[in-house]
Amino acid sequence: MLRSHNAYAEGHYAFFVTCTVIEWLPLFKLEPYRNVMLRSLRYVVSHKPTELNAYVLMPSHFHGIFWAHQGARIGDILRDLKRFTSRAIWRLAEVRGEMEYLEAFRRARKAGRAQAVSKYQVWQDGSHPEAIYSAAFARQKLEYIHNNPVKACLVASPTDWLYSSAHNYLLGKESVLPVDLLPF
Numbered sequence: 075m076l077r078s079h080n081a082y083a084e085g086h087y088a089f090f091v092t093c094t095v096i097e098w099l100p101l102f103k104l105e106p107y108r109n110v111m112l113r114s115l116r117y118v119v120s121h122k123p124t125e126l127n128a129y130v131l132m133p134s135h136f137h138g139i140f141w142a143h144q145g146a147r148i149g150d151i152l153r154d155l156k157r158f159t160s161r162a163i164w165r166l167a168e169v170r171g172e173m174e175y176l177e178a179f180r181r182a183r184k185a186g187r188a189q190a191v192s193k194y195q196v197w198q199d200g201s202h203p204e205a206i207y208s209a210a211f212a213r214q215k216l217e218y219i220h221n222n223p224v225k226a227c228l229v230a231s232p233t234d235w236l237y238s239s240a241h242n243y244l245l246g247k248e249s250v251l252p253v254d255l256l257p258f
Contacts, residue, residue, distance in 0.1 A: 087205040088127055088141040088256065089148045090215040093156060094198045096182040099175060100133035101163065101196075106170070108237070110162045111136065114155060115251055124151050125254040130219045131237035132226065137219045139206060141254070152201045160196040209258040216243060216256070 101107040111131055115138075119126045123146035127139040142148045167175040179194035206212045220243065223235035232240035241249040 086144055087207060088125075088139050088212065089203040089205055090137070090139050090219075091148070091152060091201045091203045092135060092137050093152070093201050094135040096195060096198055097178050098134040099178055101175070102131055102136075102237075103133040106166055107163055110159055110166060112237070112250060114159045114162070117158075118151065118155050119252055122146075122151050122154070124148070126239075126251060127254055127256050128216050128219050128239040128243070129237075129251060129253070130222050130235065130239070132222055132228075137222060139212070139215060139219070139256070148203050149201075152203070156197045156201070160192075160194070163196045164194040206256075212256050212258060220244070 095101050102111060108131065115126065115129070118124060123143035125141040125143075127141055129136065129138040140148060140151065142151060164176065164179050167179070176194065179196055182195040182198075183193060204215075206215060220232040220238060220240040223229045223238065224232055229235045232238065233244050237250060239249050239251070239253045241247045242253045242255060
């Protein structure tokens with residue numbers, strides 16, 4: 075879906091973000107955890123005031139470009155995404171009896187800043203949003219996102235990775251998540 079707006083003017087920007095699982099655990103190699111993240115991202119796109127412009131879901135982390143609607147805060151959107159997915163992931167780990175993950179989540183909680191009401195921490199602190207302030211910077215971040223699985227030696231070509239918007243940008247095809255293409 076291509077929306078017509080000026081991405082780089084009037085202080086209203088898209089943001090490049092990274093969300094990393096604690097200890098770089100490869101949770102998203104496993105389909106049930108990957109599905110939690112994909113469902114959550116679909117929910118964000120359809121129910122939160124934001125667009126998803128690009129993404130890659132790697133085994134241990136997620137990179138994306140989000141464009142929060144005017145007046146919405148990217149920090150709030152990411153906080154809600156991470157809070158929901160964190161709960162869904164640790165609950166799934168409990169059901170599956172995956173003690174190694176639960177113990178890592180527990181250690182991270184004790185060492186980190188997760189809310190006192192939680193016994194687990196799934197995500198590393200921070201999402202490091204970077205404002206996309208120019209078309210050149212947007213292209214650089216798109217390349218980085220789409221080449222991430224290649225750099226990690228998971229695939230030979232960006233379009234070989236199923237969980238990426240490379241299909242949208244490089245092949246003009248739908249990917250596993252709806253994407254609003256950046257206008258350039």
